[in-house]
Amino acid sequence: MTKLKLGPIADEKPVKITAALHRDLVAYAEILARESGQTAADPVRLIVPMVERFIATDRRFAKRERREKLPPNHSRTGI
Structure with a gap:
């Protein structure tokens, strides 16, 4: 199993x-x-770009994304 940068989320509360x-x-x-x-931007406006950057730099997420997008019988070596 791939380990992402972010661990399990404790609950689903708002x-x-x-x-x-905020500080x-x-x-x-x-x-x-x-x-x-x-x-200075409204600090809350930083959240989306920060999350996007976080996801973009999570190597394990990117690796898993690539693996899951491959067709079922696709050879990883290209042969």
């Missing part, structure tokens, strides 16, 4: 952004704004 997470997002937005020369 998700709330904690005060600590981190605000700090991240401020640093990003300074580095990019732009004004």
Whole structure:
């Protein structure tokens, strides 16, 4: 079984952004704004690009995605 970067999720309750997470997002937005020369974005707007980047850099997820998209009798060697 492939081990992803993210472990099991404890429950299916609605998700709330904690005060600590909000503080981190605000700090991240401020640093990003300074580095990019732009004004700080609403910290909540960082969540989607962060999740997209997280998924894009999870090598085990990418490997599993490639494997599962192959046709059933496809040879991995191309022969």
